[in-house]
Amino acid sequence: MMEMIREEWEGKEILLQGNEAIARGALEAGAIFYAGYPGNPSSEIIETLAEASRELPIYVEWSTNEKVALEAAAAASFAGCRAMASMKQNGVNVVSDFLTNLALSGTKGGLVLVTCDDPGGISSTNEEDARLFAHLAGIPLLEPATPQEALHMTRWAFELSEKIQNIVLLRSVSRLSHTRSNLRMDKLPDFKAAPYFDPKVPFHAFPVVEKDLARREKLKIAGALFENSPFNFYNGPVSPELLIICSGCAWNYADEAVEILGLQNRTGILKLGTTWPLPNELVKKHLKTCDRVLFVEEIEPFLENNVKAFAADLGKAIGLKEFMGKASGHVPLCGELSPDILLGVLGKLFDKQWQNTAFIEKTAAIVGDRLPPREFGFCPGCPHRGSYYAIKTALAWDNRNGFVSGDIGCYSLGLFPTGFNQVKSVHAMGSGLGISCGYGKLEKFGFDQPVITVIGDSTLFHAGLPGLINARFNNADILLLILDNSATAMTGFQPHPGTGTTLMGDKTDPVDPEALCRALGVSVEVADPYDMKEAARTIYRLMQQAGPRVLIMRRKCALIQGREGGLPYIMHINRDLCLGESCGCGRYCTRIFRCPGLIWDKTAGKAQIDEVICVGCGICADICPQGAILREEKA
């Protein structure tokens, strides 16, 4: 979408994704330094800026983790330049130690932290609400509701940051980040920058109490600016029967539900874009107009709790209110909101029928429960399938109730049937390794179960190294499998320290995990996940040893192999050799192996290759006891 930076598109309507709009907003603000760590739903922000960096004088990087990203961006701010860091909600946890201290030291050039939260955990391990960090760090919070607003708000966030000399948090959600809408762009500035760090003005948190007071003063200034912000507006009658206070993407659903139910003259919507600190006077003015208040926001009752606390302070000045929202049970506590949910909430409150009951009942009667869910799985040709199959085989040979400790990446799917249910714990980036450091010291208490730790190559660099060094330092019994697929595959193939290219396309010496382990004094071997039997033997042998051990399971992500010319085989089933249901294998190839490219022909009662899906990695040929799955070299 590089029309986005073309001059001829300025002032014209263009279709942009929420994340692209955030990127454009930062460019219109003249920010020159961008850093982040990939993670759905945030990744396209940095990717868009990286594309823009080919034609604009800006710097963009994928950092090794989110904390480093914000620290790097802070340096640009300290030197007087505008900078931005972006990440998903989990990344803000990683950043938090630096963030809470940065909020005390303050900043210079406009500095914006973008978090893309994931209500419902559509592509996450949790649905954490990163807005709470604005509260915790004592910094301003902005929440756009549409892509156009995301652009304007991001642009203004830099101004706000410079006005109060502190970092600003901007919060998107999956739905907004991945909404495309036509919007209007303004001009791009000339990106002139003259970074200079003034040694007379250091950045630190001391004396702590004074800095804390100063931070709170900055927040007050932001609050005063918020009172007249165009990002806050009210639609509805002067004295509504119900006041809906909402923020972010959820505003769209409330707005449309009111329209569908025809409640425009009975409800008022106070849409807040500047949500911390609250624009107190504005909120007070509207609280006075109505005794029933409904909060509509995603994940935590953030606005709800803050407005309620504020209302308690106001006391008699606004009178007694009936508050409805997450606490009262009117709005679901968990999961993403939708027009459906808002129609349900408002339909009930105003006793309005809105469902097409006849159609729903008719279709429900036809469809019933005959639609199987679509289970997540590794892609056809994915090396992780081979890795987990080898792990499963080795653990079965060993027969001591061994299990796998994992963390975050495509390989988290090892929790599920696609990874043969081998993974038994998943938490944060790098946590599988830290947890295994603990298992690795339980032997003296009689712990005898072998534990295999898995970590992806990008995750190793992100948060795995401290755990690995800890294992070496404390001589913990760990067997670490680095699932090295040369990619940050989960989030769309961003380069990382091991890939040999930076985000802006510069060549760099790749960090070699093997050399890294050697330097740490940890024994290391390499295996090929496509050679499952040999890999299983190696894993089994290493399981019988003590101390920290690393096995690198090395094979490129199937999607990358696909881009680089494809995989080597065309697969066939020899239908004479496949004995089908009568084989005695119990349909092993499909029941257990679960590759989307290898399906079961119910009519023939035999295995079948789905040629639309199969990519030709060939590893399934090694699991058929009859040798009925055949590899043919591609011409």
Add this chain to the structure above:
Amino acid sequence: MDPMNLIIAGVGGQGNVLASQIIGRAAVKKGFMITIGETFGLSQRGGAVMSHIRISKEKKYGPLIPPNRAHFIIGLEPLETLRIIEAFGNEKTIVIANSRPIHPLNVIAGDAEYPDPHWIKDALGSACGRLFWLNATDLALDLGGPIMLNMILLGAFCALPGVPLEIPDVEEILKTIFSEPDKLSANFEALKIGRDLILDYKF
């Protein structure tokens, strides 16, 4: 019909998001206000993918279509098409459905049953206003690969009455996406195949 609500449903890797972007860009060029909500999540890993597209002359609507208010549904995979009917379809919804299943892993493993595609066709036909059941994957394979599927269905969509886009509008956008002449002409061809499937459709 304002906003005009369209859903594209399918499975990761079928070109859903690209198809919705092309429709969106073509509609912006014709002066419409567009909002597209993309749901993909773990789609790269074989999950369901759905795009909500809202086209209006009046205003920019939210990224999610309210229940049972889709005017059109383009289904790239039969099971995923039927799955969303109850929530988003209605008596008048026009459905273009590709007939070729992609088996979910639980079906491959024998833990669940994939409904008979003929039954899916009948179910879609009796639930909605009008169904175009197209054998589009095979035609895509003849054209050079399963990835051409989305273009065939896009061509079919443009041929429907009430759709404010025509094939030349889509072609204009494709020109900005594909620079290689052979790729571009294959995509143009796919659009025409799709259009003819609708024009020659026998109910």
